[in-house]
Amino acid sequence: MAERPYDVLPGDHGNRIRVNTHGSYILRIPRLNRGTAFTHAERVELGLEGLLPERVTPLEGQLHRAYTRFLRAGSPIEKFAYLQGLRDRNTVLFYRLLSEHLDELMPIVYTPTIGEAIQEFSLWYQQVNGVFLSIDAPERIEASLRATGKSADDVDLLIVTDSEGILGIGDQGVGGILICIGKKSVYTAAAGLDPDRMVPVVLDVGTNNLSLLNDDLYLGLRHARVRGERYDAFVADFVAAAQKVFPHAMVHWEDFGADNAHRILETYRDEICTFNDDVQGTAAVVAAAIMAGVSANGERLRDQRFVISGAGTAGIGVADLLVDLLRQEGLSEEQARGLFWATTSRGLVTDDPTKRFRDFQRRYERSSVEVAAWDVEDPGRIGLSDVVANVHPTVLIGTSGQPGSFTEAIVTDMAAHVEHPLIFPLSNPTTLAEATPAHLLEWTQGRARIATGSPFAPVTLDGVTYDVAQANNALVFPGLGLGVAVSRATRVTDGMIAAAAQAVASLVQYRKEGQSLLPSVRDLRRVSATVAIAVARQAEADGVAETPLTDPVEQVFDRMWQPVYPELLYGKRRVAPEQD
Incomplete structure (x- = not known):
């Protein structure tokens, strides 16, 4: 392997770097480039004399300039584009800006703005630091991973998507690479994972998005999304290559379709180090909010009754984790699952063989004998209102993507039987939320304890200001x-x-x-x-x-990597900074 332009030396949060190159090329390497922050001594040593304005600007001054530029950008997508360009020019400055304004910049570099950027990926395309793998060329997977120039010990994390279930916007083809890059940014800003030690990957298996297939600018494979045995073989080839090239890396699966998400996780979770954020990350943050709410109510988890509206990837993932936590409280698995009622677009999940429920949903099916005794509007389809009326849940979780489905009638019915109902409209973005916090608090006279999937402003009711918890996976x-x-x-x-x-x-x-x-x-x-x-x-x-x-x-x-300019060593010599 050819000598790399730089090597991150162990220790000191990854902020000692040996520079193996010289001259203007340094300014094109985001991890090395510090623009006008290079001191005059560094410019002489690294061959940068005359390539930068004379005045040296310390990181704090650059931060002020970058934030001003960010504020002057017009629309959210323009702000996204500015930040993307900054990340591709100067790693330290980008992450310093992100970490110091995290609550303001998170909605830009991640959800919801990144959804618009993904939809416009082919139009806005510029160089992307990720790996694109084609199902039409599986023989190139290993070579593609090695083309990153990273060795077996250089990578902690592979962030992988096939782009079928992107946020609330569905199949986005090859543009899904941006969701992986967004996740990478959050990993670094939130937890200090070294950005050099993560690799975003998109599995391009085609798309069923007709607007993309008919777009002359679309950059992905121009055929329908591949499924079945060929798809599974492609995923298997990727896993095998990833284990060979980066044997110590965790594989983070992101925004796969519901069936594939659960199946892939179940297939590989006992074979490799792997994690699905939509299943397990969502489950963990929602479970954390439920545990906090149950504690605030002075109750136990085992005393709750859970209704899940939208028993897809996220909803069943939440249920599975809660079952594990309930078992820690002494319940058997059967007893724990008996506390859950799950609904889909086909109604309550039951053991009715004529209903086409997915395999991973059926472990939460209710007995036909049980529901036969219920008073329901339509026995052929037991809806959410029927479930709430008959179960009197203490916890209502929304992962349905059906805006407004937590109606006033449903919420008031629930609140009539529970002092402090836990109500979580989790669907993203805000336009898909099952209910707004303002309505939930109004309908329950301020008694509901709420967590949402998207950020909502605080709500003031009867002199009390309610801070709305956001069940953001970035907490996990x-x-x-x-x-x-x-x-x-x-x-x-x-x-x-x-x-x-x-x-x-x-x-x-x-x-x-x-x-x-x-x-x-x-x-x-x-x-x-x-x-x-x-x-x-x-x-x-x-x-x-x-x-x-x-x-x-x-x-x-x-x-934990820190966004500060590293100490540079040129050859065997330290590049001495100077005071300005």
Whole structure:
């Protein structure tokens, strides 16, 4: 392998770099480039004299300039484009800006703005630092992964999508690579994973999006989405190549369709270190909010009745994790699953053989004998209102993508039987939310405890201001990835997911009415460190940690990359900074 332009040296949060190149090429390498922050001594040593304006600008000055430029960008998509360009020019400055304005920039670099960027991917295309794998050329998978120039020990994380279930906008073909890049940004900003040690990957298997197939600018494969045996073989070829090239990397599956998401996770979870954020990450953050709400109510998890509206990838993932947590409270698996009622577009999931429920949904099916005794509007399709009226749930979870489906009638019915109902309209974006926090609080006279999938502003009712918890997966997946990297876990166990949820819940002390059930995204570094420590400890307890945990707190914090300009070594010499 040819000499790399730089090497990140171990220790000191990855902020010592040996520079193996010289001259203007340095300005084109985002991890090395610091633009006008290069001191005059550094410019002489690195061959940059005359290539930059004379005045040296320290990082703080560059940060002010970058933030001003960001504010002047017009629409959210223009702000996204500016930040994308900054990330591709200067790694440190981008992540410093993101970390210092995380709550403001997160909706731009990730959801919801990234959804628009994905839809416009082929039009706005510029160089993307990721790997594109084609189902029409599976023989090139290994070579494509090696083309990153990274060795077996250089990668902690592969973030992978096939783009079928992107956010709330569905099949987006090859443009889904941007969701992986967005996740990578959050991993670094929230948990300090070194951006050099992650690789975004898109599995291009075609698309069923007719607008893309008819778009002359579309950059992906121009045929229908491949399914069945050929699809499974392609995924298997990718997993095999990934294990060969990057044997220590966790594979993070992102935004796969519901059937594939569960099937792929079940196929590989006992073979490789793998994690599905839509299934397990969503489950962990929602479970954390539920545990915080149950604690605020002075109750136990085992005393709840759960209704899930929208029993897809996310909804069933939440149920599965809650079952694990209920078993920790002493219930059997059968007893735990007996506390759940799940609905789909076909109505309540039951053992009716004429209904086409998916296999992963059927483990939550209710007995036809049970529902035969219910008073329902249409016995052929038992809807959400019927379930709420007959079950009197304490927890109502919405992952249906059906806006307004938590109607006033349903919510008031639920609140008539529960003092503080836990109601979670989780569908993204806000236009798909099952209900708004303002309506939920109005209909329950302020008694509902709420978490949403999208950010909502605080609500004031009868003199009380209610901070709305956002069940943002960013509270979980960055810390989980960091914990896996620190422990060098060979698997992601159910125990590790539960530990992540419990770690997030432990950070919430409910002391006053209206308080959020979850930590703020402004506190993501602390949250991620807490999650990482818990995950690493659980990995060791479950026997899947390859790195001994002599001091988990120190090991986690030592692994967190910091967005500061690194010390540079040129050849064997340190590039000495100068005071300006």
